[in-house]
Amino acid sequence: MNHDAIATALCGRYVKLSDGSGYLESNWAFPSDGTLIGAYIVAAEDDRVRITDDGDTVFNAAVAGASITHSRASRYRAMAEGFGLTLGEDGVMSSTCNVDELPYVVARYMQAAAAIAQTSLKHRPKDNERFERIIGTLLEAKFGRRVIRRPEVTGISGHQLRFPFGLDLNSSHPALIQTISADDDQTSWKLVYEAGGKFSDIRPARPDTRLIAILESAKDTEKAGRYFADAADVVVYEGGELALAA
Secondary structure (H helix, E strand, O other): OOHHHHHHHOOOEEEEEEOOEEEEEEEEEOOOOOOEEEEEEEEOHHHEEEEEOOOHHHHHHHHOOOOOOHHHHHHHHHHHHHOOOEEOOOOOEEEEEEHHHHHHHHHHHHHHHHHHHHHHHHHOOOHHHHHHHHHHHHHHHHHHHHEEEOOEEEOOOOOEEEOOEEEOOOOOOOEEEEEEOEEOOEEOHHHHHHHHHHHHHHHHHOOOOEEEEEEEOOOOHHHHHHHHOOOOEEEEEOOOOOOOOO
C-alpha cells in the first residue's frame, strides 16, 4: 500500500502501522471527551483500501454513558449509510474504495462519526437520573429492604406525589427522600423548587414523616440547602459513603 500517496491525499496526521495499514488522526473531536476522531486505513483486495473505525465511534458513545438500545443502534446505522458507509452489528463502521477516492470517502467518514457522536449525547441519562441511580445504589447498600423505590403519597392538596425513594414507609418513623442533582457544578434549581413544592404539600398531610433532600455537591449547594430551611433535612453528597443516618 502506498502510504506516501495516502498521506498526501488526506488532511490530518497519518501514521503507518504496518505494510498494509495505517491510522489517520483528524482535527475533529468526539464531543463527549475531546478525543480526536480517527480512521484505520487498511489494504483490501484489488488494490483498494478499507476505511474503518474498528468500533471506536459506538464505543466512545457507550463509554460516555449513552444507552444504546436496538432502535438507537438502528438509527446510528442509518446515519452511517446516509454518508455512504456501513455500520455492522458489531459496531464497526467502514467503507472500501480506491486510493484516489480516499479524500472524499474519509471526509464522509469523519462526518458520519461526528454526527453519530453528537446524536449519542442525547442518549445519555439525564443528570437527575444519573444522580438518582447513584443514591439508590448507596441507599440499598446501607439500608437494604428498608428502601422503597418511587413511592407515591397523597399530599394535603389531594394530589399524588412521587418521590425517588422512601425509607421504612410501613413503620412509625417513615421517611421520603428527594434527590437533587448538579450539572457543571451548578445545582438543578428546577429540582429544588419542585422538591420544595412537594415537601410543602406533604408536611401537613403526613406530619410524622421525615422529609430528606439529598443534594449533589456543587458550588451553590449551601444556598440550595437554605432554600429548604425547616421543610426537610438536607444531606450533601460529595462522593464516597452516603452520610445519612436513619
